[in-house]
Amino acid sequence: MLVYAILELLQHKPLSGYELKKRFSGSIVFFWHARHSQVYPELKRMEKQGLIAGTRVEQETRPAKRVYAITADGERALKAWLKRPVALQAVKDQMMLKTFAFHLIEPQEAAAQLRHHQRLHQRRLDLYLATRQELEQRCGEIDATGDPIAFWNAVTLGYSIELERSYIAWCNWALERQRRFNARAVEANANGAPAGGPTEGAVG
Amino acid sequence: MLVYAILELLQHKPLSGYELKKRFSGSIVFFWHARHSQVYPELKRMEKQGLIAGTRVEQETRPAKRVYAITADGERALKAWLKRPVALQAVKDQMMLKTFAFHLIEPQEAAAQLRHHQRLHQRRLDLYLATRQELEQRCGEIDATGDPIAFWNAVTLGYSIELERSYIAWCNWALERQRRFNARAVEANANGAPAGGPTEGAVG
DNA sequence: CTGAAATATGACACTTTTGACCTATGGCAA
DNA sequence: TTGCCATAGGTCAAAAGTGTCATATTTCAG
Known part of the structure; x- marks a missing residue:
């Protein structure tokens, strides 16, 4: 599921792991969340699968970062998932x-x-x-x-x-x-x- | 958390792993659930901790079962947990x-x-x-x-x-x-x- | 008498998630 | 100048949870 949450965020705009992590404390956190210790390994896995592509970006005042962009494959996977009917989710309260x-x-x-x-x-x-x-x-x-x-x-x-x-x-x-x-x-x-x-x- | 769900169920009445598993498809399932592959190991762990006590019960028409009852320690743990304030839970939808x-x-x-x-x-x-x-x-x-x-x-x-x-x-x-x-x-x-x-x- | 279904318990691999810890750099304030 | 905060990116053990397979027994339907 985290895969699709990340793809959704990258579909708007390429982001680094750190920026993604912050998004998971932004508006998407209202219905999905993840810690950075889950985000970074997931990004690596997704890149290996070809769903996203990372590039190193140097910065003047901040440490260099790795920015990930969604690929054509990633967009296909995201759209396919969106079209699949959701199952009823179990409540945990x-x-x-x-x-x-x-x-x-x-x-x-x-x-x-x-x-x-x-x-x-x-x-x-x-x-x-x-x-x-x-x-x-x-x-x-x-x-x-x-x-x-x-x-x-x-x-x-x-x-x-x-x-x-x-x-x-x-x-x-x-x-x-x-x-x-x-x-x-x-x-x-x-x-x-x-x-x-x-x-x-x-x-x- | 599963610990407390199990303690709650046993607090009413001693139950076997199988019966507990079925309770998790009963009324408590409206807000908590667990598969039997999670319930059985958890029961063993809880027994080692002294929160519950199991007894082998022979049956005539069915295979023998192991019935667990909540202990005084278990009840104390349950009540202490009930009194601790709950934190706001993150939504996952x-x-x-x-x-x-x-x-x-x-x-x-x-x-x-x-x-x-x-x-x-x-x-x-x-x-x-x-x-x-x-x-x-x-x-x-x-x-x-x-x-x-x-x-x-x-x-x-x-x-x-x-x-x-x-x-x-x-x-x-x-x-x-x-x-x-x-x-x-x-x-x-x-x-x-x-x-x-x-x-x-x-x-x- | 054969096979399906319910009872009863367990092993095991796997994924997901958490929590704690670690390393850097640079800006800013006391 | 010391230390904190934000940026940036990890590692790792552990817990939580899923899914599948295995193994008994007994009942009941066909």
């Missing part, structure tokens, strides 16, 4: 893994975790919104410019924003539901009817 | 990686990809909704039962459902935006004003 077992910790601790997580996603959302503002200022009303690169950039950014909003909304919803749940439990306890214990049937 | 480069393929091919992906997520959403129905039938109105396991199960399931709905909504939105975008491009073309070419500034 640490926060959900924790939430699934929140019955093991104190309700207020669970709530604190949810609030903390909400703050983190709020910060990320703010970053995404700022990025969108920037993009719109650079490109004007995207639909009007007719630039397909800016268009699809905006479409993926729209997804990232929606995802963060969903997460924040879910945190709110979970906290609200938890408040109601706890209130009921306290009430039931006061009436001398203890809340139900672990129910095996709930898991599977 | 193949579909977004593709969408980011859809300017390289024909608009109708991009639209076909979006529609295909929407169908896949619709199917998954249907599965999740069925699971929720099942859960509610087994546990009744969850807030009323006072069972915290069923409660947090419902909360995570709520997230999974929201995520799928977001994805489907995004596909619709993207398709609609693309239709408008293409209509404009055709219009501009008819007026003798060709649509803008690649804009370097759109990526970074």
Whole structure:
């Protein structure tokens, strides 16, 4: 997969390993990322396969760098991949893994975790919104410019924003539901009817 | 991370490697998954660490199995992990990686990809909704039962459902935006004003 | 009675990813 | 002038994860 992420970035413009690494902390990082210790070996492998071509570039004030450009073969491989249908991706979410077992910790601790997580996603959302503002200022009303690169950039950014909003909304919803749940439990306890214990049937 | 996923599952009830593997195709698979070739070695490692304890169990109609139970150490480790604040997780989304480069393929091919992906997520959403129905039938109105396991199960399931709905909504939105975008491009073309070419500034 | 399917566990090669460490150069600030 | 930061590019061990093959047993359908 990293192969295609790199090809996509090089398809716009030739870049060095260091510049690529920085791109993976730029807009593409919203849905794909890689460390430099993964990028450099991958570039070598891709060059051996003929997907990209590197050239040494001397610089005056900075160390020399090796700039990679996509080849005709690389572009073919990229387009072929784009046309292949994607399979449904498995979800891996640490926060959900924790939430699934929140019955093991104190309700207020669970709530604190949810609030903390909400703050983190709020910060990320703010970053995404700022990025969108920037993009719109650079490109004007995207639909009007007719630039397909800016268009699809905006479409993926729209997804990232929606995802963060969903997460924040879910945190709110979970906290609200938890408040109601706890209130009921306290009430039931006061009436001398203890809340139900672990129910095996709930898991599977 | 797999360690904690396994501990969570064993915390409910001792299970064999095979049963665990099946759990990873059950409700926990909505946000975590693992193949059996990862589960079995992990169980051995965890037993050596003292987080779980295995016992050989003979069966009449089936081959003997090794059932693992969580230890006091394992429970402590699990609870400690639950209380540690989660870091923001990086997103990895193949579909977004593709969408980011859809300017390289024909608009109708991009639209076909979006529609295909929407169908896949619709199917998954249907599965999740069925699971929720099942859960509610087994546990009744969850807030009323006072069972915290069923409660947090419902909360995570709520997230999974929201995520799928977001994805489907995004596909619709993207398709609609693309239709408008293409209509404009055709219009501009008819007026003798060709649509803008690649804009370097759109990526970074 | 043969073969497929489910149960049950494992080995192994491989890729992907992470985290820590290392080497340079040059600019800039305390 | 000492040290930090950014640029530039690596290495390496380890962990995480995938995919395939192997090996038993038993049940059940044809």
